[in-house]
Amino acid sequence: MEKVKITIDGIEMEVPKTYTILDAAREAGIDIPTLCHLKDINEIGACRMCIVEVEGARGFATSCVMPVAEGMVVRTNTPAIRDARKVTLELLLSAHDKKCLTCVRNKNCELQTLAEKMNIDELEFEGEMERHPIDDMCPSIVRDPNKCILCKRCVAMCKKVQKVGAIDTMNRGFKSVVGTAFDKSLDDVPCSLCGQCINVCPTGALSEKDATKEVWKALEDPTKHVVVQTAPAVRAAIGEEFGMPIGTLATGKMVAGLKRIGFDKVFDTNTGADLTIMEEGTEVIERIKENKNLPIITSCSPGWVRFAESSYPDLLNHLSSAKSPHQMFGAIIKSYYAEKAGIDPKDIFVVSVMPCVAKKAESKREEMNVNGLRDVDAVLTTREAARMMKQAGIDLNTIEDAEFDNPMGEATGAAVIFGTTGGVMEAALRTVSEILTGKELEKIDFEEVRGEEGLKEATIKIGDMDVKVAVAHGLANATKVMDSIKAGTCDYHFVEVMACPGGCVNGGGQPIHDAKTRATVDIRGLRAKALYDADKNLPIRKSHENPVIKKLYEEFLGEPGSEKAHELLHTHYHKREYFND
């Protein structure tokens, strides 16, 4: 790659010609403050924090978008630059609802961090603030525009990465606000509720709808048997909330933390995932055999399901009717487990700890019930679970590992990789292959469906059959698949879709990292690696070999796809219409 020589703050360096000044500065270890910049996603030069001086240039340069050039001499730390950044930051603070102490992002806020770094000791330019109503009508996401600094990272995420475009900037000038069409709640617009907007928000303007209070309440209720289940991706990220390196697998500590909080049972959603593979795998086999509604598309990701219901209502018959793992598992807890444990299902309160905010809305879907009881009573994000632990004085760094409770604590390696893109596909392929061929797989790692590529395609040989599969993550890639299905230009048999880029490891409920970390660390890659490592180290790596699952079918469900299984473990979808009132 062609390189250029530049000097930043006296440091001479050679960098690729494609670099921005910000890229080069970061490589040189120089910290230029940013707020609006999100590498490759939001490069709009709006926030004016990253301005630098370039010798010979008129005015300040915007380092996040200004390309380097041969011989460029850059200064990032001059009195004029410090002064200008400070005034801009003070102006932002003057229009920001500074309720830091009670803010969900207290101590994890890029604005707050900058205020500290820039030594803001008084606010010289206080004045009027625009006041906007808070949108907390949506079961997944809360929007507080009064904390918004208009960096538009959420807008770019929603529009460019997810191609959803549920939010955008409204009004102009001082009255500008990020909002929805007709100022409706996020629940009433075609938002997928994936929550990626939350993960890129530098402040507390976007957050999950809190469920900690209702979970505490259930825990305090002596009549309730409170069961918690944790999704695979949670264990690969929750340690980050306690300062552990990104990619730390903290399964045992997470279980121990949840036990100490006071949950009566800590189960593994992975068991539900194995169950999902049995049900969905059976459906895959049936549909391929009958050549019916192909391709069949996974339905574990509620953000994806809601997106499909909003944008592709005509193709809903392609979605697998299997409920997502935690919903299946909730239904089993309130039926099979209740029976086994001799507890009235009415007294069971099921909490799911999920890397996801869309799961909150999913759990409230009318269809998600068993005999009139909710499958799942409350959904906590990874962040909320960590918050509850902190509230209970628990530090995962110092706690001793613990194991999931039985009888529902056994899960396979196939289930653990559900948490990353390609994982559901791989888990399904392991089971479907062996069931169809009746032979043990020689190699159970399906490398061709792993990795970061947005849309992966592969042809898998199962017996004499060529099974064509595709794996899409991020809704922009989902759109590509759906459009090709609609146009009839693809011949896939089986497609996995995850709403979030990278899958659940990068879900909207996962620990939030600042833009610089996002730009410089492969967060989702490291978390995914933790899950693949876990898979490798587990004794059982195929869902159909899970003894708990085998027993469950023997004792309770009968066959996969049985009537009982359908009643408890399957669901249906409906077209979503908006703006009709």
Added chain:
Amino acid sequence: MKTINEINEIREKTLSEISLRKDINYKGNEKHILVCGGTGCTSSHSDKIISKMNAIIEEKNIENVRVIRTGCFGLCAKGPIIIIRPEDTFYAMAQEEDVEEIFEKHILNGEIVERLLCKDIDGNTVKRLDELNFYKKQKRVVLKNCGMIDPENIDEYIAFDGYKALEKVLTSMTPDDVVNEVKASGLRGRGGAGFPTGLKWEFTKKAVGDQKYVACNADEGDPGAFMDRSVLEGDPHALVEAMAIAAYAVGATKGYVYVRAEYPIAVRRLQRAIDQAREYGLLGKGIFGTEFEFDLEIRLGAGAFVCGEETALMESVEGHRGEPRPRPPFPANKGLFGKPTLLNNVETYANITQIILNGAEWFGSIGTEKSKGTKVFAVGGNINNVGLVEVPMGTTLREIIFDIGGGIPGGREFKAAQTGGPSGGCIPAEHLDTPIDYESLSAIGSMMGSGGLIVMDDTKCMVNIAKFFLDFTVDESCGKCPPCRIGTKRMNEILDRLTNGQGKEGDIEKLEELAKNIKRSSLCGLGQTAPNPVLSTLKYFRDEYEAHIKEKRCPSGECKAMTTVTIDKDKCKGCSLCAKNCPVNAISGELKSPFSIDPDKCIKCGVCIAKCPFKAISRK
């Protein structure tokens, strides 16, 4: 599609029909009545005058008389304007009711209607347009066809050398020749910043791209500015032709004109011009039988000032929210739809055909060393001859305001002139002899801008003027970057305090601190220049700011919050007229005794001052 020969035939034929408009020695028996159809005169009902005239012509079956709806003549203060050619009689402020008399006396009997003639500022009645002082120091290059032709008739444009420059370029010049000619002319961007036009053309020409665009910025947004509107209304083909030339020069095949939707007449005439040009094959494929292909499309802006900023304009054309994007990349390399794009302002383009036809040398002979050619100004405010003027660069402000503009009405004193709109600054009397060119105006804290020129007399409070412009900027900030979005708001809050008599020590310093940082930190030109009205008034009228803060006094008396209205007991006769007219019942007293005003109730509206027959009430 017309060939070169066919266009030439049209030119000759039409010229023979309309040459009397330029030929004062014309001896024929035809008359052309030119009625201004610009926005100003149209809003004073010039359209009714035209209808009435046509009705009379039809009714009385008058031959050899044609009524032509033209573009702007410039002297908007005297509109609606009627010019009768060939004798060049100039009737000012005529109305529908006057039409019969004009026909009865002038058209049918050759007798001038004296009462409708225009009175110059010096009191002399003028019979002919060119006798007016208003026109004496003007030079019409850009506006040469405005007020001369029917802008909706392509043949009339062709008659006065229209599409000759395009023919010349396509048949005898290479694209490089064209770029070099424009470079050599020294033409600089008339949108305000003054970037050398030829260089821009060269950059776009050299840029690599499978598709290139030319675009025109007709999103004229400065308060009180109407230069571009007048060109579009009066001579739309000049833009169409110039954009085709530019497209040939830079290698574009498609053009966009971004016009604000608030210019309905301009939009209509431009669309008609485009349609006619297409019909004649002057737009489309194989223009003049050459390989050259070019077409043009209008995009309407919805009234956001920021869309006049080039990158925001392109966002808007592309269908996005009108917000500036960072530069680089510059439009020449990555403009509309990510392709190399040449973007010039209307007035810049309007010079092109003249440069091609008369040569760079001719153009360079007009103006000053660094600022060549002419500049069109929309002159408004406290000035007698409100209107549109075109002067050679280097003309002084004094000449524009006093010789052309006729000075300040009501015998008031000149206080300041504002150029450059919300991005510009206020120029005090001491700089009246500054020659108008890009560098000189910058040096005194203002800027050329697009051509708005607002004159203020001594009743104007300069703090309030600064607030007026800041109000505008706060409203028109797109909101993308914090310095402009929040900074201008904070500055405006301080100015609001000052003009309400609540200024605090330190406010001036805060204004300066904010201004400095908004200028250097903002993303686009709008933010970077937004503090200029404050900075320039602080520079020249700092004492007024200080009086507002320290003495809670507005020296000009314009800031009502700081004035009190009082009745002079010695002059008041106790007639009660003031009390009867006071909208808030703040005045009381007994008949035939002096009245008094309750300061707590008084809203300082000034109605009593106007009503008092004895001049007993005043504002202090």
